Amino acid sequence: MEISVPATSANLGPGFDSLGLAVDLRNKVEFHPSKFFSVSIKGEGENNPRLKGNNLFIGIFNEHYTRLTKKKQNFKFTFYNQIPMSRGLGSSSAVIVSAVASAHEAAGIRVSKRRILNHALVYENHPDNITPAVMGGFNAATVEKNKVFSQKKHLPDYIKAVVIIPNKQMNTSRSRTVLPKSYSKDNAVYNLSHTALSVASFFNEDWEMLRLASHDRFHQKARMKMLPELFAVQKVAYESGALMSTLSGSGSTFFNMVYDEDAAMISNKLKQKFPEFSVKTLDFDNNGLIIER
Numbered sequence: 209m210e211i212s213v214p215a216t217s218a219n220l221g222p223g224f225d226s227l228g229l230a231v232d233l234r235n236k237v238e239f240h241p242s243k244f245f246s247v248s249i250k251g252e253g254e255n256n257p258r259l260k261g262n263n264l265f266i267g268i269f270n271e272h273y274t275r276l277t278k279k280k281q282n283f284k285f286t287f288y289n290q291i292p293m294s295r296g297l298g299s300s301s302a303v304i305v306s307a308v309a310s311a312h313e314a315a316g317i318r319v320s321k322r323r324i325l326n327h328a329l330v331y332e333n334h335p336d337n338i339t340p341a342v343m344g345g346f347n348a349a350t351v352e353k354n355k356v357f358s359q360k361k362h363l364p365d366y367i368k369a370v371v372i373i374p375n376k377q378m379n380t381s382r383s384r385t386v387l388p389k390s391y392s393k394d395n396a397v398y399n400l401s402h403t404a405l406s407v408a409s410f411f412n413e414d415w416e417m418l419r420l421a422s423h424d425r426f427h428q429k430a431r432m433k434m435l436p437e438l439f440a441v442q443k444v445a446y447e448s449g450a451l452m453s454t455l456s457g458s459g460s461t462f463f464n465m466v467y468d469e470d471a472a473m474i475s476n477k478l479k480q481k482f483p484e485f486s487v488k489t490l491d492f493d494n495n496g497l498i499i500e501r
């Protein structure tokens with residue numbers, strides 16, 4: 209059994225806790241019943257001893273497997289991780305979604321993606337990362353009565369993501385503590401109108417409009433102050449022709465949307481100016497959660 213989930217970039221500027229999209233960088237897990245419990249990790253986290261035991265995945269997997277089967281069973285898990293942790297690329301969402309889906313598969317219970325998404329919401333109470341992680345593509349999402357309601361837009365392959373990933377980790381719960389406790393009516397209207405315009409631009413494929421529509425007054429500035437080089441990253445990305453340049457999730461990665469034909473040039477500029485950061489050009493992912501039986 210093999211289950212994989214893509215990385216995601218959430219917020220996309222003004223759409224705090226509501227907009228997100230999936231990129232083609234995946235965490236995969238293989239597992240099968242075994243006499244003894246074991247965890248092996250390849251890729252991101254392979255040198256972190258804390259992940260070899262009762263990590264976020266194992267806790268959620270066990271909770272669901274026990275609930276569904278009323279049985280205890282050991283498994284051998286092998287993780288192939290490509291998503292860097294605590295960098296704003298949805299590593300926790302990928303783990304949560306993959307654990308919920310794996311437990312259902314291990315129990316022999318087939319459920320819809322929507323059901324998996326609603327279970328995932330219990331562990332991450334905003335839907336902007338978990339929705340594209342499950343569904344793929346660009347998603348606008350909200351939560352009502354503990355359920356996610358969302359709309360998906362398939363992303364074409366002539367646009368790419370150029371992500372620039374600093375070494376510095378930014379833990380989401382910490383990164384939420386630096387945000388204002390309340391917003392003025394002017395700023396609320398600013399973000400509301402920019403979010404509405406962003407969603408319409410994605411659905412109408414008006415990528416150029418995103419340069420303006422993706423402006424934000426809710427969270428980026430406060431978070432970018434924790435790593436001030438990010439202001440320069442955004443400036444270089446826009447000067448080089450990025451269609452949008454936003455803090456990815458709660459940071460520290462910066463997400464840039466670019467035309468395919470500009471990707472190499474923009475990526476090279478960012479590499480030259482910020483040699484200490486890692487720059488990756490990625491396709492968008494329209495599949496989300498993939499289960500291979």
Ligand SMILES: Nc1ncnc2c1ncn2[C@@H]1O[C@H](COP(=O)(O)OP(=O)(O)OP(=O)(O)O)[C@@H](O)[C@H]1O
Nearest residue numbers: 263264293294295296297298299300379380457458
């Ligand atoms: N591959 C993994 N295996 C086990 N636990 C993981 C893995 N990846 C992430 N985690 C857990 O998720 C935490 C990171 O979650 P956090 O929300 O801070 O970052 P993120 O999800 O990468 O960023 P964002 O939500 O801004 O996109 C890690 O500290 C770890 O507990």
Ligand SMILES: N[C@@H](CCO)C(=O)O
Nearest residue numbers: 218224225380457458
């Ligand atoms: N919307 C979330 C994304 C990170 O999980 C935030 O900005 O805190």
